[in-house]
Amino acid sequence: MSETPSNPDLPVIDEPTIGAAVDAALAAIAAAGTTAALKQVRIDHVGDASVLSTANRAIKDLPKDRKAAAGKLVGQGKGRVQQALAARQAELAAAEEEAALAEETVDVTVPTDRRPRGARHPLRTLEDRIADFFVGIGWEIAEGPEIEAEWFNFDALNFDADHPARQMQDTFYVAGPDGGEDSGLVLRTHTSPVQARAMLERGAPLYIACPGTVFRTDELDATHTPVFHQVEGLAIDKGLTMANLVGTLDALAAHLFGGAPITRLRPSYFPFTEPSAEMDFRCFSCDAREGLDHDADPACRVCGGTGWIEMGGCGMVNPAVLRACGIDPEEHQGFAFGLGIERILMLRNGVKDMHDMVEGDVRFPQHYGTEI
Ligand SMILES: [Zn+2]
Structure with a gap:
């Protein structure tokens, strides 16, 4: 399926463009190592200025006969990205909590170097x-x-x-x-x-x-x-x-x-x-x-x-x-x-x-x- 927009100002909504945007988003999600990095990925790939959101906004201006196919293409792509974001978010949050707990652990078996205190004569x-x-x-x-x-x-x-x-x-x-x-x-x-x-x-x-x-x-x-x-x-x-x-x-x-x-x-x-x-x-x-x-x-x-x-x-x-x-x-x-x-x-x-x-x-x- 190849889409050629009637208006040159409208973004391209075709399978290669949306597919590339989804692939880029999934790759970035997989690469994010912290919840903070993932937050930036969310802004970049499904935020207002992202390819997917821009395409989604443009659907209403498409000719009637193409709205349904474009809507399905963008909707499915965005859905996959949102799903991957949620999964990665849960994964990173769990790992971060575990790391914090491990860091705060007190090892009561470590030998101390406490010296006996003196006393007033x-x-x-x-x-x-x-x-x-x-x-x-x-x-x-x-x-x-x-x-x-x-x-x-x-x-x-x-x-x-x-x-x-x-x-x-x-x-x-x-x-x-x-x-x-x-x-x-x-x-x-x-x-x-x-x-x-x-x-x-x-x-x-x-x-x-x-x-x-x-x-x-x-x-x-x-x-x-x-x-x-x-x-x-x-x-x-x-x-x-x-x-x-x-x-x-x-x-x-x-x-x-x-x-x-x-x-x-x-x-x-x-x-x-x-x-x-x-x-x-x-x-x-x-x-x-x-x-x-x-x-x-x-x-x-x-x-x-x-x-x-x-x-x-x-x-x-x-x-x-x-x-x-x-x-x-x-x-x-x-x-x-x-x-x-x-x-x-x-x-x-x-x-x-x-x-x-x-x-x-x-x-x-x-x-x-x-x-x-
Ligand atoms: Zn006595």
Whole structure:
């Protein structure tokens, strides 16, 4: 069948032309690799500007006797193309969905390279807990340098020039005096210089706690380490007495160890306090914790059967220290105390050996359940 249009502007509607258009469309459909590519094929081959659509529109202008044959030819061709498009669309969509699912699959059997996480060191956690206590009773936390002027570490705190603590076997000297008026430098042997600095900078009244790292030339063994931690407290105000000191220590003991705390003071000597005392807490571990009329458990490993635990030193601030730090001892009094944080951790958590605290084995802090 050969068609010759009567109007030269009309498209050719004959079998070779439509057949070629259908073949081109089918080839393009088969070649489309994605649904997006197939969408373009649909526009190109059955869209408004395509050969098939143009031919379809032209049928109405054909002579009557040719309309039926042309309509059948174009209709069948378009039908084949639409069918092929639908089939290819379903095929590509299914393949694409499968690929997406495969890509999102999580293989739970792949070995991970996750490393065990570290943990906060219990000394740090305990230091925070102690600081929380002092903030809770309205005190401030004060900090100072770890490399300290010898004057602040000793002189301001009433240590004589020949005090044994100044000897080389106790103190790490960083730099000696330069021969002039400047004092030498030491790694601070206690956190007390922070108190001297605070008194000089802020004056009275003053309520501060100073947790921090201190250094002494001790060998590392089960109960000593050359680098350790202290917390010291200092209160300066009008009319303070030893009773205020004991009340503060009782509250601290309750915060750290719970129970009904009893603090005992034994006379002692420190250069920076007068009078000075060693402080003991009633054992928090055995029957002694129930009160003074309860005997300690003779087998108690925390107090050794004595009912008392040595906690540190304390006393009323020596007037000579107040004067050196610019405070008039006739007007203001103060009390001060210091505790070793390692010792509190050993007592409170049953740590037997100082090596565990300093050797850095991550299993030690993890044991305390404080992963971060
Ligand atoms: Zn005990």
